[in-house]
Amino acid sequence: MTSLIDRRMGIFLAGLFVLTVAVPVGNLAFEGKVVPSYIVSLLGKYLCYALLAVALDLVWGFCGILSLGHGAFFALGGYAMGMHLMREIGDRGVYANPNLPDFMVFLSWKELPWFWHGFDNFWFASLMVMLVPGALAFLFGWFAFRSRVTGVYLSIITQAMTYALQLAFFRNEMGFGGNNGLTDFKDVLGFPLQSDSTRAGLFVCTATALAAGLLIARAITTSKLGMILVCIRDAESRTRFMGYRVEGYKLFIFVVSAMMAGVAGALYTPQVGIINPGEFSPANSIEIVIWVALGGRGTLVGAALGAILVALAKTLFTGWFPEFWLFALGGLFILVTLFLPKGVLGLIEDTFARKKKPAPALQEAKA
Amino acid sequence: QDDTIKVGVLHSLSGTMAISETTLKDVMLMLIDEQNKKGGINGKMLEAVVVDPASDWPLFAEKARELIEANGVDVVFGCWTSVSRKSVLPVFEELNSILFYPVQYEGEESQKNVFYTGAAPNQQAIPAVDYLMAEEGVERWVLAGTDYVYPRTTNKILEAYLIGKGVAPEDIMVNYTPFGHSDWQTIVSDIKTFGSAGKKTAVVSTINGDANVPFYKELGNQGVSAEDIPVVAFSVGEEELAGLDTAPLVGHLAAWNYFMSVDTPENAEFIEKWKTFIGDDKRVTNDPMEAHYIGFNMWVKAVEAAGTTDADAVIDALPGIEVPNLTGGTSVMLANHHITKPVLVGEIQDDGQFDVVWETDGLVEGDAWSDFLPESAVLTSDWVELKCGNYNTETKTCGGASN
Amino acid sequence: MLDIREIDVFYGAAQALRGVSMTAHPGRVTSVLGRNGVGKTTLLRAITGRQQIRSGKMDWEGRDLSRLRPEARARAGIAFVPQGREIFPLLTVRENLETGFSLLPRRERRVPDEVFELFPVLAQMLGRRGGDLSGGQQQQLAIGRAMVTRPRLLVLDEPTEGIQPSIIQDIGRAIKYLRGKGDMAIVLVEQYFDFARDLADDFIVLERGQVIRAGTRADMDGDSVRNLLTV
Amino acid sequence: MSVHLLLDSVSRSFDGYKAINDLSLAVDKGELRAVIGPNGAGKTTMMDIITGKTRPDSGGVWWNQTVDLTRIDEAGSARLGIGRKFQKPTVFETHSVEENIALSLKAERSVLATLFHRQTEAEAARITELLALVRLEGDRHRPAADLSHGQKQWLEIGMLLAQDPELLLVDEPAAGMTDAETMRTAELLRSLAGKHTVIVVEHDMEFVRALDCRVTVLHQGHVLTEGSLDHVSANPEVIEVYLGR
C-alpha cells in the first residue's frame, strides 16, 4: 500500500524541520535580531492552528464528518493546560492566595472546586489535555454515530455543542474565569513564559507535535482503516453491508482527532497567554473548516498549509490595511474556491507537475 | 533613533466590537493630528500606527506584540473589553511598554504599564445608585447585566453596597443574559412584575453592546416608562443612542464621567473639532472618547516632562500629571494609574442626548480595588511610593505579581 | 433527422468515443449495441448534451446541436431516458411527470393518456414519492416522463433494465407505436439483443468507442452481430 | 439439508402501503433459489429485511434456525455471512477497482485489526484472481467512478465474491449485461451453489432458465407460487401479472 511519507509529506516535514531549527537559533543566538521574539510565538501559534486543521481534516477530509465544533476540543485542551498554568502561579497572584486563582478569590470562592484538583501536577494536566476532549468526543460520538446522525445534522449538533460550551464557560459559576478566561500565566514547568528561551522551547514542542500529528494522521489514513474511512465518507450504507461497523470507525477517528485538537489547544494557551470562551465560538470552528477547505480537503499537509496561510493572511492584512482587510480575506476565499478546486495544495502540486512533465499523454479508453 | 514618535492604536475595526471601537481609533487619529499641528512633542512628529485586532482576543495580544516589537511604538491606546485588556497585559508587562485603556471597567486590577482612564466602579456605579436612592427614592433594585465579568463584578459590588445601605435581599433582583441577547420579552415583563410590588423600583443595567437596542425597544414597546421604573445604564452612551429612536426612552438614565451635552468651552471645541475631523455633522461624542482625550494629553505632558518617550521615564512621570477634562475640571493621574473624574448622571432626551440631572460635588478618585469586596478592601495600589499594584495593607506586603 | 458525424468524446484525458457517426430518422428506431463500457451511454450523453464533444458534427433537424445546452436540446424536441433512471426522488410521481411541462405551451400541459395506458402502475402511484418506487417502477416512470414532453427524438438508454417481462413487451409495443406515428426518431441503447433486433430499423455496434458495424435490420439477423457482442 | 434462511410470515408496510405482506420463504443450505415477480412485488424489500436494513412490522427472519435476523443490523448480518449485490450498483467511487475488491475480502472487521492490517500474498493473489473473473484487470487502478454502468455491475459481483459469504443475495445481476455475459453470470452463480446459498432476483427469463433451479414468484409482497421455472411459468396468474402474453 501507500508509503507513510509521500513526496508532499516529505517536503512539508523537511520544511518544518528547517523551521524548527532555524527559528529558535535565529532568535536565541542573535538576541532576536534575526528572528524577532514575536515571530517565534506567532509561528508557534500558526503551527498550533496547523495541528488543529490536521485534526479536522482527519475526520472531515477522510471520514466525511464535517465537525463544526472542533474548536471545542481545541479549547478544552487549552483550558486543561490553562488550569495547570493557573495553578502554577501559586501565591503570586494579585490577591496572593496560594490556593485559589485570582478570579476565584475576587468572586469569593472559598475553596478550589473539585474539578480543579490535580491540575497542579503537570503530567496530570497533560493527560487531561487529551483525555478531556477525547472523553467529550467519545460521549458525543457514541450517541450521535450510534443513532446514525450524519451530514448536516451532525454538523449542526457539533455546532450546538460548542455553542453550548461557550455559553457555559461564559458563566462565572462554572469556575473557569468566565468571559475573561484564564490569563496572567507566569511560567510552565518553572520556566518563565516571558523569556525567549521558553518561547523557543514551546515552538520546538509545537513543531514536533505537528510533525507527530501529521505522521499519525498519515499512518491512519494510509492503513486499511483509512481506506474504510473513505468508504464511509463516500457510501456509508454500503460500508455497513460489507460488515464494517461504521459507528466504531467514526468514533475511533473522532476521538483521535479530538485528542489531537486538544494537544493543539494545550500548546496554544501558553504561547498566546490566554484561553477564554471565545475559542468555543461557532465562528472559530467554522474558520477551522475554512482552513482545511482552502488548503485542500483530505490532504493533511494541505490542511496544515491552509491554516498557516489563513493565519498569515490575517496577520499581514490586519496590519497592512486594517480598514479593508476583510475584503482581501473574503476575496481570497472566493478566489480559492472558484479557481483552485483542489485547494492551495492542489495548485502547488499542479504547478510542479506542469514543470516536471508536459500534459499527460492521452490515455486509451479501455473497453 | 527614529525621527517620529510612534503611537499605536489597538482598537477593533471589524467583528463585534467594531461598533464601539472604531470611533476611538478615529479619535486617536484626530488627537495625533492636532498634536502634530502644534508641532508634535519635543520637536518630534507623532505617527499613528493602526492595526485591527478584529474583536479576536488572542489577536489583541498578537497585535500588541507586533505594535511594540515590530513597529516600535512608544505607547499604545487601545482595547475596550476587559478580556482584550487581560489578553494584552502580559505583553505590555514583558516588553515594558505603555497602554492607555479608556473604558469603564470592573476594577480589581492595577498594572505598572497600564493607565486606566475610564471609570472604576466607584466612579460610575456607586454614585449612580446613590443618586437613585437619594433623588428618586428607589428602594427596589433590578441588577440586569450581560453575563460576563464586568457586570458580575459591578453587581457584586453593588449588592454589597446596597445591602450595606439597608436594602433587603429580596428587594434585589439579579438577572443575566447572554451576549447579543435580543429577545427581551420575558425579562422586561419580569421587571414590570418586580416593579409592581409597591416600592419604587429602578433597573441598574450593565447590559453590554448590541443587546441594548432590543432591550430599550422592548422597554418602550411594553410601556415601561422612566417615571415608573427608571433604568440607569453604565454602558449606554451617545453612540449607542444614535441607533435608537429615543422618544420612548426619555427619562431613562446613564451614569458617565462625560456627556456630550456638557456645556463647557473645552467640550464645545472638542465637539467642533471632532465633527470637522470626521466630516459628519451628526456624529456624537461619548465618554470613552473623552477618556482618550484625557489620556493622550496626559501622555503628551508626561513625555514633555520626561523629555523622552522611554517607557520607564514616562511611567514615572505620569502620576501627578494634571490635564483639563472636558467637563470643566482637571483630572489627575493618580499613583494607582487611575484618574480623578467627576461622575455625572444624565437623563435621555428625545434628541439622543443626555441631560445632566446630577453630578458629584468634586472629582472622584478612581479606586483600583473595591472597598466593598472583602478580599480587595485590604489591597491598595501605589506605583509611586510602594511600587506595587496590589499592596496588602494588612500584611504590609506586595502580592506576588510584581517580581 | 439526427446526423452525427465523426464525433470524438473525452473523459478528461481518456477518449471514450472515436470518430463515431450515426443517423436517426423520424419513424425509425436506431439501435446502438455493444458490450459493457464501449461507449454507448457516452454517445447518448453527447446527443443530449451532458457531455461535450471535442470534434465532429451533430445536426438535428438542420440545426447544429453541439453548441446547445442540454435544456435547449430538450426544447428542440429531444427527450432522454437515462441509464439509472434518474427519477427526482423527492418529487411525487405526478410531479416527476409534470417536470416535462416546462417546455410545453400552456394549453398542452397535460400528461398524455398513452403514458398511463402503457404503465398503469403510474396512475395508481401518482401521489407517491418517485424515490420510493421499486427499480422497475422507476424505469417506467422515466419512460413516461420522457413521453410527456412530446419529443421528436426519443433517446433511451437500456429502457428494459430491471423491468418485468410483460412490461418489456408493452414497452416494445409502445416503441413500435411511437415509431408508427412516423414523426418521432428513436435511438435505443439495448443489451437485450432480441428486444433490440425486434425493434431496430437501423443499428450500429460499438467497440472501444468506435463503430465496428452499422446497417439496417436485415443485416442484424444471423449470428454475426450477436457474435460481435460476445467476448 | 437444513434450512439456512427462513422468513416466517413477514410483513412490512410503508405509509400504509403493504410492500411485504405475510411473506414466508425457506431456503436450504447450499441451495440456489431464483426469486421473480412483478416490479414492486417486494423483492428488493425482502432483501432489505434479510440484511437488517429494514425492520419488518411483524414476522420473523431466522438464520440457521437460531439467529433472529430482525435484531441484527446491516454490519451484523454481513458478519454473519450474508453478502449482497444491490439492484443499483453501488461501489466506492473514489477508491480504485482493486481497492474496492481488497476492502471486501473476507477478513477481521474490527477497528484495531484494520488499523494494523498489512496485505498478505494470499490476499493479493485472490484480488488478481477476482479481477480476472470479472474482467476488470485492465481497470485495476482506475477509480471506480470512471466505470461504465455494466462494469460497475461486474465490480459489485466481484466484491460480493470477495466477501466469500455463506448466503449471497443477488439483486438483478444481469441487468445491463449482454446476453453472452448474462449466461456467464448464470454459470458463475450455479458454480457457487452447493458451497454457498444463493438467492437471485432477475427479470431475464433466459437467465433464470439457465440457473436451472427452484423459482419463487412474489406478488404484492406475498409468495404467489413456487416450483420449477416451467411449473411457475405455466401458472396463469404468473402469466397475467408478470410474464405477459
Place this chain on the structure above:
Amino acid sequence: MSFLRACLLALLLPLLAAPALAQTAEFDALVTSLPEGSYGERGAVVGAIALTGDPRAEAVLTALLDGTLGVIEATGQVVTLTPAPADALTGAAVEGPAAKIRVNNGLRRDIRAALGILTLADPDPAKRLAAADAAFRAPDAAQYDLLDAAFAREENPAVKSRLAEARAVAILAGDFSDADKREAIDIIADRGDADAQRILTPFAASADLEIAQAATAALTAIQQSRMLWGYAQNIWYGLSLGSVLLLAAIGLAITFGVMGVINMAHGELVMLGAYTTYAVQEAIRQNAPGLFDWSLLIAAPLAFLVAGAVGVAIERGIVRHLYGRALETLLATWGVSLILQQSVRSIFGPNNREVGNPSWMSGSFDVGQMTVTWNRLWILLFALAVFAVLLFVMKRTAVGLQMRAVTQNRPMAASMGIRTNWVDALTFGLGAGIAGLAGVALSQIDNVSPNLGQSYIVDSFMVVVFGGAGNIWGTLAGAFSLGIVNKFLEPYAGAVLAKIIVLVAIILFIQKRPRGLFAVKGRAVEG
C-alpha cells in the same frame, strides 16, 4: 410627596370653584420662571402653576411634559414649539431660535400629578382616564372626595370603572370604615392583576379578620389566574420569538434546505434588508416625513429586491460554479459574508443605525393580564404570511416544481427542458429576497449594525436542521417549538441557562430523530 399633594389639593379645591382671573399676572410670572432653577425648584413652580387655576395652565404643563415648551434664550420668552413657535402666554407667533425646556423624571412626575387633578374634569374621556390612572397609581386618601365627585358625574363606563378603582385605592389608603374597605377590596380584586396583588397583599395580614379573609381569598384567586395568564404569556412570547427565528431561517430553508448550499452569507442578506429599511426611512425623513408610517411597506418590496439581487449575483458569480461541491460553497459564501459585512461597514459606518417603529408598530395592548406588543404581533403575522406565500410558491406553482426538480437532479432537470441556470438563480434569489424581508422585520426589534447577520446565522441553521432540512413545514415547526421551549425555560433557568438547555435538547433530540423534526423519509434519502 403625598403630603405635598394633599396640601396642594386643599388649596386647590376652593380655587377651582372661584374665578381665577386675578391670578393672571402671577401665572405669567410663574411660567416665565419655568426655565430657571434646579429641577426641584421648578417642580414647585409647576405645582404653583396648577394652583393658579389659570385656564392656560393645562396647555402649558402638557407642553412642558411633551417637551414642546421652549424658551428663547436671548429674551427669556417662554414659547410653545409646535405647531409653530408661539408665545406660551399670548399665543402670538414668535421668531428666533428657541431651546427646549428640559425636564427630568421627578419633574415629569410633578407635572403629571398636577395635571391629574386639572384633568379629572376634562371633556376628553381619554384624559380623564389618564387622570384616573394617575390617581390609581399614587393612592392618596386626600383625593377621595375629588374622586368620589368625579365618579358620581362620570358617564363613560370605562372611565367610571377606572375611577371606581382609583377611589377604592384611596379608601384602602385612608381611614375608612371596614365595610367600605371590604367593598374596596372586592373592586380591586376584580382587576385580578399584579396591581391588585400589590395593593391587596398588605391587607391579608390585616387586624380585621374579615378584611384579612377577603383579601386572602382575593389574593389566591388572583394568583391562580395570574399563573394561567403566565402560561399564556409564555406561549405568546414563545410564538413571537419563534416568528423571529422563522423569519431569519426561512430564506435559509430555501438556499440551504432546498438547494443544499451552505450559505454562510445568509445573515448578511438579512442585514441588507435591514439596511434597506434604514435607507428608506432616511429618505422618508428627509423628503416626506408624512410617509413615515408607510416606510415599512415601502421598504419590504425594496428589501426583497435588493437582497434578492445580491443573491442572484452571488449565485451567478460564485455558487453556480460549485454545484456538486456543496461544502466548498461554505468557504466561498463565508468570503462573501466577510465582504458584505465590510462593505456595509464602509458605506454606513460601524455604528448602529436608527430604524424607527411606525406608529402602528409601537406600543402594546393588553389581552387579559397579558401584554401584547404591536411590533411582535405584526412580525408574527408577517412571518406567517411570508411562510404561506413561500409554501404556495414551492408546492403549487410550476416554478416551485422546477426549483425542486433542479435541486434534486440538475442534469436531469436540464434534460427535461428546464432552464436550470435561470431556475437556480431564481431559487437562490428567492431565498435571498426572503432573507431581505426578514431584515425589514428584524430592524424593528434589533440593532441595525454590520453585525446583525452574524447574530442570527447560527440560530437559523439550527432551526432549519432541527426542523428537518428540505422541509419548509419543518422550519416552521422548528422555529416555533424552539421559541416556545426557550420561553418556558427562561423564567426558571434564566436566559443563559435556558439557551444552553435548548442547545443540549437539540443535540439529544437529533439522536432520536436523526433527520430532524419533519424528517424526509423513505428510500430516496436513506440510499
